[in-house]
Amino acid sequence: MNTILIKKIKLNNSDKDILISGNRFERIADEISIAADIEIDGSGMAIIPPFYNGHCHSAMTLLRGYADDMLLDKWLNEYIWPFEAKMSAADIYAGSRLAILEMIKSGTVFFCDMYWDEEQTIRAAEEMGVRASIGVSMMDRLDHKTLKRNFEFLAEEHNYSSRISLNVAPHAIYTVGKELLCKCRDAAEKNNLTLSMHLAETQKEIDDCLAENNTTPVRYLEKLGLLGENSVFAHVVHVDEGEAEILAKTKSVIVHNPASNMKLSSGVLKMSLLQEKGCRVMLGTDGTSSNNNLCMLDEMKLAALLAKVSDRPDLATADEIFEMATAKGAAYFNINAGKIEEGKLADALLINLKNERLVPNYNLISNLVYSADCSCIDTVICNGQIIMQNHKVKGEGEIIDEAIKVCEKLTKA
Ligand SMILES: [Zn+2]
Numbered sequence: 001m002n003t004i005l006i007k008k009i010k011l012n013n014s015d016k017d018i019l020i021s022g023n024r025f026e027r028i029a030d031e032i033s034i035a036a037d038i039e040i041d042g043s044g045m046a047i048i049p050p051f052y053n054g055h056c057h058s059a060m061t062l063l064r065g066y067a068d069d070m071l072l073d074k075w076l077n078e079y080i081w082p083f084e085a086k087m088s089a090a091d092i093y094a095g096s097r098l099a100i101l102e103m104i105k106s107g108t109v110f111f112c113d114m115y116w117d118e119e120q121t122i123r124a125a126e127e128m129g130v131r132a133s134i135g136v137s138m139m140d141r142l143d144h145k146t147l148k149r150n151f152e153f154l155a156e157e158h159n160y161s162s163r164i165s166l167n168v169a170p171h172a173i174y175t176v177g178k179e180l181l182c183k184c185r186d187a188a189e190k191n192n193l194t195l196s197m198h199l200a201e202t203q204k205e206i207d208d209c210l211a212e213n214n215t216t217p218v219r220y221l222e223k224l225g226l227l228g229e230n231s232v233f234a235h236v237v238h239v240d241e242g243e244a245e246i247l248a249k250t251k252s253v254i255v256h257n258p259a260s261n262m263k264l265s266s267g268v269l270k271m272s273l274l275q276e277k278g279c280r281v282m283l284g285t286d287g288t289s290s291n292n293n294l295c296m297l298d299e300m301k302l303a304a305l306l307a308k309v310s311d312r313p314d315l316a317t318a319d320e321i322f323e324m325a326t327a328k329g330a331a332y333f334n335i336n337a338g339k340i341e342e343g344k345l346a347d348a349l350l351i352n353l354k355n356e357r358l359v360p361n362y363n364l365i366s367n368l369v370y371s372a373d374c375s376c377i378d379t380v381i382c383n384g385q386i387i388m389q390n391h392k393v394k395g396e397g398e399i400i401d402e403a404i405k406v407c408e409k410l411t412k413a
Helices: 058-063 072-085 089-105 118-128 144-155 178-190 203-213 217-224 241-249 258-263 271-276 296-309 318-325 327-332 364-370 396-412
Strands: 003-011 014-021 024-029 038-041 045-048 051-056 108-115 131-138 164-170 194-199 231-235 253-256 280-283 348-352 377-382 385-388
Touching: 045 364, 051 231, 051 253, 051 280, 051 296, 051 327, 058 072, 058 089, 058 108, 058 118, 058 396, 089 108, 089 118, 089 385, 089 396, 108 118, 108 194, 118 131, 118 164, 131 144, 131 178, 131 194, 144 164, 144 178, 164 178, 178 194, 178 217, 194 217, 203 217, 217 241, 241 271, 258 296, 271 280, 271 296, 280 296, 280 318, 280 327, 296 318, 296 364, 318 327, 318 364
Parallel strands: 003 038, 003 045, 051 108, 108 131, 131 164, 164 194, 194 231, 231 253, 253 280
Antiparallel strands: 003 014, 014 024, 045 348, 348 377, 377 385
């Protein structure tokens, strides 16, 4: 079994030696003296859990900055959808690799994705060593043959590594009708998979749902039996007190995407209401065409600030926000990681404490939430493997060149 020994690293303010054996943290002690396969000098660095991104459309990195600052309708119909119609499977692979590169460099080791040609994103995640829950997208506008293939794909046995899982991804209540939603619910239950979906993102979604179904989106999904601890809902901006109670009672997971909600003028998530009711909240970036990066450090800062703008400065503390981005995110996706503890899966970041944004270091978590950028991340470890060291990812130049080439081709055609 491969071993990594990290010497003299700061863990919660004290110097520790940490032994990783295989894909787990085997021992954490004041001093460990063994000959490991790899030894890392951790002096001047701190070890923290990495980030778990609850909602992303990874291949949309190819659309970063392609169309901004316009109303949703025009944005989708005139820019996003025509561009996406030209994307091939190879383009999606290149876009996914660019996204994963960006995520690793900003300390993320897991993402929940929703796109199509999902096998390309799975291939990229497998090769680059990260964890992913890859959504198989469902929408009424997909033809019968594609939907049939999607459900079969979800039911099949796959030889993926333990880092990869699939999820059932009905896009939203306004693109997926009752019948298909129920089929998605059944497929998730039958195959023991997570269900992921956009929910209560805009006021229009609420108004349309009230007009069509005479109830609000959360209550509508409750009636259809789609809520539960394996259901992950992105955005969840527009909910009333009763809906927050329903989400808490059913243990449904809410993914807060503050950058996207602000950029698309979707509204402000009611953090204090959700916290008061005991809802399970994690963070996500959404895709790069509505963000426009995949940096969870940015997302933590925005989540903390946004909660304070609409409420009180003592709400959504740095510790709470950091936990949403790390331990809670891992737990909600049933990944036994997100904490630097013996027995946990070995996912970790080594942070350079001499980085100018982390000095002085009165409170590391506060510095990470409010001050850090990704240049402070030296090393990324996922499942006991080093996937970035000295802030360099293997093959990053080639991944970037390929993405540039693909985008040139797509905009010329
Ligand atoms: Zn989304």
